[in-house]
Amino acid sequence: MDHNHIPPTVRRTYGTDDLSQTPGFAGGFINFGDWQGIDLTAPTTEDRVRSQEQLYRRVLRAFPEPRExxxxxxxxxxRGLGAALALREFRFAAVTGVDIHPDQIERARAVNARALASYPDRLGYTIGAADELPFADRSLDGVYSVEAAQHFRELAGFAAEAARVLRPGGRLVVTTFFTAPGPEAAERLKILLASFADGLDVAHPLDGFVASLTAAGFATVATESIGSHVWPGLDRYLADAVPPGHWTHHFLTAWRDGLLDYQVVTADRA
Known part of the structure; x- marks a missing residue:
């Protein structure tokens, strides 16, 4: 795998810039959060961390019991905090975090050093790409991704790789924001949101990902919109964390205008 092919914006954002250190991503989980049940009157840093943990829990609850x-x-x-949470709270047999960015894997191993020492055979972090996963065929029971797929250059390769590494009956769970279909939505997002304009985020329509999953051999593909639990809460928190005119406030506008939505996608390997 040639890691020089990491897009420059991704390399910078998760490398030297270390997105986890920005006010909007307090706690280091680096996702927009599931704000359901959180008081938005005056959200605190602790509430922000809770929202990010809740998004992971929403995804991890999609895996069937018994999970051991x-x-x-x-x-x-x-930074691997979600993988450590998965092992700690849901007690899976093993969880391996994969990231294309070497700096992130280095951080994950440092941040979660105690968990790695406690569970050396059950928790791990390794370099890998979404379309080149470092696992043998049919070796996993589950694959999940939390707010990362919007950075993948294309999703068909990810769907095919997830299908390859999952055993029959294994489950894929992906949550992130998907865009409305068509070039007009993609162009409007580039105007509204700097992350689409500079190529950090890629406009992936939901129906295209569902089609890729079906083509790769997944059955019973299900989608759930959770935008109402993400965007209003995030925007309320950002009101106190970033300047009023900051471009990140436009995510709420894009959602309200139907240009994108936050989804949980679940698919079972046939």
Whole structure:
């Protein structure tokens, strides 16, 4: 795998810039959060961390019980806090965090050093790409990804790789924001949101990903919109964390205008 092919914006954002250190991503989980049940009157840093943990829990609850025998991989694990949470709270047999960015894997191993020492055979972090996963065929019971797929250059390769590494009956769970279909929506997002304009985020329509999953051999593909639990809460928190005119406030506008939505996608390997 040639890691020089990491897009420059991704390399900078998760490398030297270390997105986890920005006010909007307090706690280091690096996702927009599931704000359901959180008081938005005056959200605190602790509330922000809770929202990010809740998003992981929403994804991880999609894996069937009993979970103690399931071996999972997280694609786009970042600093690895979510993989550690998965092992600690859901008690999976093993969880391996995968990220294309070497700096993130280095951070994940440092941040979660105690958990790695406590569970040396059950928790791990390794370099890998969404379309080139470092696992043998049919070796995993589950694959999940939390707010990373919007950075993948294309999703068909990710769908095919997830299908390859999952055993029959294994489950894929992906949550992130998907865009409305068509070039007009993609162009409007580039105007509204700097992350689309500079190529950090890629306009992936939901129906295209569902089609890729079906073509790769997944059955019973299900989608759930959770935008109402993400965007209003995030925007309320950003009101106190970033300047009023900051471009990140436009995510709420884009959602309200139907240009994108936050989804949980679940698919079972046939």
């Amino acid at each position: 025998s399931l071996r999972l991989a997280e694609v786009g694990c970042g």
